[in-house]
Amino acid sequence: MTTAPQTRPTGLVIALDGPSGSGKSSTSRGVATRLGLRYLDTGAMFRAMTWAMLEAGVDVHDAQAVAAYAPTPRIESGTNPTAPTIHVDGHDVGEAIRGEAVTGAVSPVSAVPEVRARLLELQRTIIGDGDIVVEGRDIGSVVAPQARVKLYLTADPGARAARRALEEGGSDVAATEASLLARDAIDSTRRTAPLTMPEGAVHIDTTDFTLDEVIDQVLRLVQQAQGRG
Ligand SMILES: Nc1ncnc2c1ncn2[C@@H]1O[C@H](COP(=O)(O)OP(=O)(O)OP(=O)(O)O)[C@@H](O)[C@H]1O
Numbered sequence: 001m002t003t004a005p006q007t008r009p010t011g012l013v014i015a016l017d018g019p020s021g022s023g024k025s026s027t028s029r030g031v032a033t034r035l036g037l038r039y040l041d042t043g044a045m046f047r048a049m050t051w052a053m054l055e056a057g058v059d060v061h062d063a064q065a066v067a068a069y070a071p072t073p074r075i076e077s078g079t080n081p082t083a084p085t086i087h088v089d090g091h092d093v094g095e096a097i098r099g100e101a102v103t104g105a106v107s108p109v110s111a112v113p114e115v116r117a118r119l120l121e122l123q124r125t126i127i128g129d130g131d132i133v134v135e136g137r138d139i140g141s142v143v144a145p146q147a148r149v150k151l152y153l154t155a156d157p158g159a160r161a162a163r164r165a166l167e168e169g170g171s172d173v174a175a176t177e178a179s180l181l182a183r184d185a186i187d188s189t190r191r192t193a194p195l196t197m198p199e200g201a202v203h204i205d206t207t208d209f210t211l212d213e214v215i216d217q218v219l220r221l222v223q224q225a226q227g228r229g
């Protein structure tokens, strides 16, 4: 049963960061929907960039080639939390970016500074004056350090893998966990904007909470932050 506020804050930026499968997208979409805010999935933008590189035949392990291609694709993110969209050069890539090829290549592509600089500019343009929930790996630390509310979501690797395997219709939990941990390792050790708990963020370990319980916790934190003005 949800108990948290329904009033729509203005100019608000809520930043959610955390490792793969910790519940960022589901929580962000739930919070944005409840508060009437926009929603930005920055992971989808990095996936879209990776999809474009693979389509163009760029070697994703060649940082120079990745950097050279980074300015090319036109990436457009739709920010409706109940129906987020992502397009590359006019193509709807919402499904394609969730496939194994992109998932296996996205972390090395995301580690290239020219990719991050290009997407940072797009992300900040979309954030604009706020009224948005933004999720990723470096939102509270780099993209929007001014965010009024910053959350850092985690969950035990076993729980993350089990949730993801369930979502994917019963894929191998051990293989899913290995894939999540491999991505976490690259994302948290890269030189530019690594995954880290941002200064001022509230840590929520979601392992033992349902999605509704986590959304409620975030809504309460937003209410407290609004109370502080
Ligand atoms: N608190 C929760 N309890 C149970 N399942 C959850 C919870 N939060 C999210 N889930 C489920 O876990 C899976 C992963 O969640 P989600 O996609 O939101 O994570 P994420 O952090 O955005 O992942 P990624 O970084 O890979 O995009 C989804 O199937 C989602 O429904």
Ligand SMILES: Nc1ccn([C@H]2C[C@H](O)[C@@H](COP(=O)(O)O)O2)c(=O)n1
Pocket (backbone or CB within 6 Å): 020, 021, 042, 043, 044, 046, 047, 106, 107, 110, 111, 135, 136, 137, 138, 139, 183, 187
């Ligand atoms: N702000 C961000 C968001 C995402 N990434 C990279 C690292 C992730 O492994 C990948 C895919 O993200 P997901 O869809 O799993 O949330 O994108 C990043 O570096 N910075």
